Amino acid sequence: MLDEILSIIDDLPPGVFADLTLGGAGHGVATLEQREDLTLHGFDRDDVALEAAGQRLSAFGERAVLHKTRFDLAASLLRQSDVPAISGFLMDLGVSSPQLDVGERGFSYRIDGPLDMRMDNGQSRTAADIVNTYAPGELVDVLRSYGDERHAGRIVDAIMSARPLSTTTELAELVSNAIPAAARRKSTGHPAKRTFQALRIEVNDELSILGDTIDSMIRMLAPGGVGLVLTYHSGEDRITKDRMRKTIDDGALPGMPATSDFEWFFRGAKTASDDELERNPRARSARLRAIRRRDDT
Template sequence: GLNSPFLKRFGDRLELHREPFAGLAKCLAKASCDGVLLDLGVSSPQLDEAERGFSFQVEGPLDMRMDRRQPVSATQLVNELEAGELTTIFWELGGERRSRRIARAIVEQRNMQRIETTLQLADTVERVCPRRGARTHPATGVFQALRMAVNDELGQVQAGLDAAWSVLKPGGCLAVITFHSGEDRLVKQFSRRLAKPYTVRGDVDVPELREPREPLARELSRKAIKPSDAEVGRNPRSRSAQMRAMEKL
């Protein structure tokens, strides 16, 4: 909290705002920034706290809301969405190849008994996708996908990029740490679009539809920066992290 020795040393230079990334511009309505760092990861204490419902390793309510003021939880998605909608979520956000089979199993299970806990869901997935010596739990992609859907994480990434760019001074830097290929793709597309010396009329980038302009950004990292082996050794959850950075021109 604010009383921690680490935060106290910043005095009145530090402000904390409980807002999604999309609320950044509102929080800085009268200010501009030399730099913005967006860390799109989930805090380990959140993941490990059973009652938050993020983990398939401990029993807890199937919640997954980052902000409990949000109206929709994972329980509602799992018990109310059609099988086709669940399939789409598991495939697009979790990269789950067995998404259709898992969605059918969830619907069958909830028809017998409502799915309300993390272990109920994990067991349902494991019944139709046995582990068979795999290193990762078969419910890993499903839990990731539900968390991202509940919190509209990709929508928040795009809104956060737009908000961060709007408050950044010319010469300022925006750095973004992602943990999911979909997030990294959005950041890369955002950076490349701003760095191009042209805009495009329409949805397809072809030479005939390009209009010249000065680039709005300079990419500081053409390729994503990844953690070292030493860092992954200290913090295994950093293994999927990637960072991209850009300068506002």
């Protein structure tokens, strides 16, 4: 979805662009290369990602400012950095390829590693804590709400019989065996995909701060500024759509000039093209939504 995002970035007023999920700075570097009149403030809660991003962005000197934080604090950190308004913001949610590809981080059902899944290694709760200590009903809720997992009950029964679990491949195999063979044959992707997604969302408390973060960043948009959110599952997309639509319907959020007026940058959600899907199958579930503050409002 990089091309779509860059074509929107092309349209922004000059000023500060906030990347709330900086990751390895793929979008960050492309933004600074494309728009010499933009400065980047990049946020991530993962030290490893920030280290990699810092190296890639060092070529841009003072045009790139990095912050280690959860993104719900981004708006207040921008104000503390004397940035009262922004030209745009991007949230590319979920997990990054470097997080997935290092077994030790425990995000992948394909690579053996500890059941960890913390984006911020300073946090104490891991996936192992959740799998091994939650009550059965709580675990079923997590798998249903964050993974849309239809076989949550069977998976949780199997977890209860096998506890304690300690590795990713142990859990992945248990989930595969717990799902009925017919459903396993029909499912697209690995049978443990939804369980791992649900646990990752629970470990990192990904949804609880999303809506308020989107509102706080919309409040910072300058006239003509655009907010972009790229989601990878239905829960994230629903929150994003609802918050943006509410702002478009109601106008100014508390704390904004009463004249502020918003519109969709485009209708609905954009999805990845066939070409992109061939290069990056992970983009299959990606949905891009964008909101713009109208000029002179």
